[in-house]
Amino acid sequence: MARSHLKTTLSVLRNILGQSGQLDNFARLTGLSVSLIEKASAGIRPVTEDASTAIAHVTGIDAVWLTSGKPSKPLDQKGNPFVKETFIRRKKELADGGGSSIDRAARPLIALE
Numbered sequence: 001m002a003r004s005h006l007k008t009t010l011s012v013l014r015n016i017l018g019q020s021g022q023l024d025n026f027a028r029l030t031g032l033s034v035s036l037i038e039k040a041s042a043g044i045r046p047v048t049e050d051a052s053t054a055i056a057h058v059t060g061i062d063a064v065w066l067t068s069g070k071p072s073k074p075l076d077q078k079g080n081p082f083v084k085e086t087f088i089r090r091k092k093e094l095a096d097g098g099g100s101s102i103d104r105a106a107r108p109l110i111a112l113e
Helices: 009-021 023-030 034-042 049-059 063-068 084-095 101-112
Strands: none
Touching: 009 023, 009 034, 009 049, 009 063, 009 084, 023 034, 023 049, 049 063, 049 084
Protein backbone atom coordinates (compact mmCIF):
# COMPACT_ATOMS: atom_id res chain seq x y z
CA MET A 1 0.00 0.00 0.00
CA ALA A 2 1.36 3.43 -0.94
CA ARG A 3 2.05 5.83 1.89
CA SER A 4 0.08 9.04 1.89
CA HIS A 5 1.91 12.28 1.18
CA LEU A 6 -0.73 14.10 3.22
CA LYS A 7 1.07 14.12 6.54
CA THR A 8 0.43 17.69 7.66
CA THR A 9 -2.73 19.68 8.19
CA LEU A 10 -1.66 22.14 5.51
CA SER A 11 -1.06 19.40 2.93
CA VAL A 12 -4.50 17.93 3.71
CA LEU A 13 -6.15 21.33 3.32
CA ARG A 14 -4.35 22.07 0.05
CA ASN A 15 -5.39 18.66 -1.29
CA ILE A 16 -9.04 19.34 -0.46
CA LEU A 17 -8.86 22.70 -2.24
CA GLY A 18 -7.70 21.07 -5.49
CA GLN A 19 -6.46 23.62 -8.01
CA SER A 20 -6.80 26.46 -5.48
CA GLY A 21 -4.47 24.48 -3.19
CA GLN A 22 -1.68 24.24 -5.76
CA LEU A 23 1.39 26.03 -4.47
CA ASP A 24 1.33 29.25 -6.51
CA ASN A 25 -2.47 29.53 -6.35
CA PHE A 26 -2.49 28.95 -2.59
CA ALA A 27 0.26 31.55 -2.08
CA ARG A 28 -1.76 34.14 -4.02
CA LEU A 29 -4.96 33.19 -2.22
CA THR A 30 -3.50 33.47 1.28
CA GLY A 31 -0.84 36.12 0.75
CA LEU A 32 1.75 33.78 2.28
CA SER A 33 5.14 33.06 0.77
CA VAL A 34 5.69 30.01 -1.40
CA SER A 35 8.59 29.06 0.88
CA LEU A 36 6.46 29.11 4.03
CA ILE A 37 3.73 27.05 2.36
CA GLU A 38 6.22 24.49 1.01
CA LYS A 39 7.96 24.06 4.36
CA ALA A 40 4.76 23.91 6.40
CA SER A 41 3.15 21.49 3.93
CA ALA A 42 6.19 19.20 4.17
CA GLY A 43 6.29 19.39 7.97
CA ILE A 44 9.66 21.15 7.99
CA ARG A 45 8.22 24.04 9.96
CA PRO A 46 4.95 24.44 11.86
CA VAL A 47 2.07 26.58 10.68
CA THR A 48 2.37 29.77 12.73
CA GLU A 49 -0.57 31.38 14.47
CA ASP A 50 -0.48 34.35 12.06
CA ALA A 51 -0.35 32.05 9.03
CA SER A 52 -3.18 29.88 10.36
CA THR A 53 -5.32 32.98 10.93
CA ALA A 54 -4.70 34.18 7.36
CA ILE A 55 -5.41 30.73 5.91
CA ALA A 56 -8.54 30.29 8.03
CA HIS A 57 -9.82 33.69 6.95
CA VAL A 58 -9.73 32.93 3.24
CA THR A 59 -10.61 29.22 3.32
CA GLY A 60 -13.02 28.75 6.23
CA ILE A 61 -10.81 26.07 7.83
CA ASP A 62 -10.54 26.03 11.61
CA ALA A 63 -7.28 27.77 12.62
CA VAL A 64 -6.94 25.57 15.71
CA TRP A 65 -7.18 22.40 13.60
CA LEU A 66 -4.61 23.85 11.21
CA THR A 67 -2.07 24.33 14.02
CA SER A 68 -2.97 21.07 15.80
CA GLY A 69 -0.54 18.95 13.80
CA LYS A 70 -3.25 16.27 13.49
CA PRO A 71 -4.07 15.96 9.78
CA SER A 72 -7.09 13.69 10.13
CA LYS A 73 -10.63 15.05 10.22
CA PRO A 74 -10.24 18.66 9.07
CA LEU A 75 -12.83 20.97 10.58
CA ASP A 76 -14.37 24.23 9.48
CA GLN A 77 -14.71 27.26 11.76
CA LYS A 78 -18.01 25.92 13.13
CA GLY A 79 -16.59 22.50 14.02
CA ASN A 80 -18.12 20.71 11.04
CA PRO A 81 -16.14 18.56 8.62
CA PHE A 82 -14.24 20.77 6.17
CA VAL A 83 -14.96 19.95 2.53
CA LYS A 84 -14.31 21.82 -0.71
CA GLU A 85 -17.84 23.25 -0.60
CA THR A 86 -16.89 24.97 2.68
CA PHE A 87 -14.15 26.81 0.80
CA ILE A 88 -16.46 27.70 -2.07
CA ARG A 89 -19.00 29.17 0.38
CA ARG A 90 -16.24 31.12 2.14
CA LYS A 91 -14.96 32.58 -1.15
CA LYS A 92 -18.51 33.70 -1.98
CA GLU A 93 -18.93 35.29 1.47
CA LEU A 94 -15.71 37.25 1.03
CA ALA A 95 -16.58 38.28 -2.52
CA ASP A 96 -19.96 39.53 -1.27
CA GLY A 97 -18.22 41.59 1.43
CA GLY A 98 -19.41 39.25 4.14
CA GLY A 99 -17.62 37.85 7.13
CA SER A 100 -17.63 38.56 10.81
CA SER A 101 -15.86 41.42 12.57
CA ILE A 102 -13.15 38.88 13.44
CA ASP A 103 -12.76 38.18 9.73
CA ARG A 104 -12.49 41.88 8.94
CA ALA A 105 -9.87 42.28 11.66
CA ALA A 106 -7.85 39.36 10.24
CA ARG A 107 -7.65 40.77 6.69
CA PRO A 108 -4.50 42.85 7.35
CA LEU A 109 -2.65 39.67 8.40
CA ILE A 110 -2.98 38.28 4.90
CA ALA A 111 -1.02 41.17 3.45
CA LEU A 112 1.67 40.98 6.15
CA GLU A 113 2.74 37.39 5.51
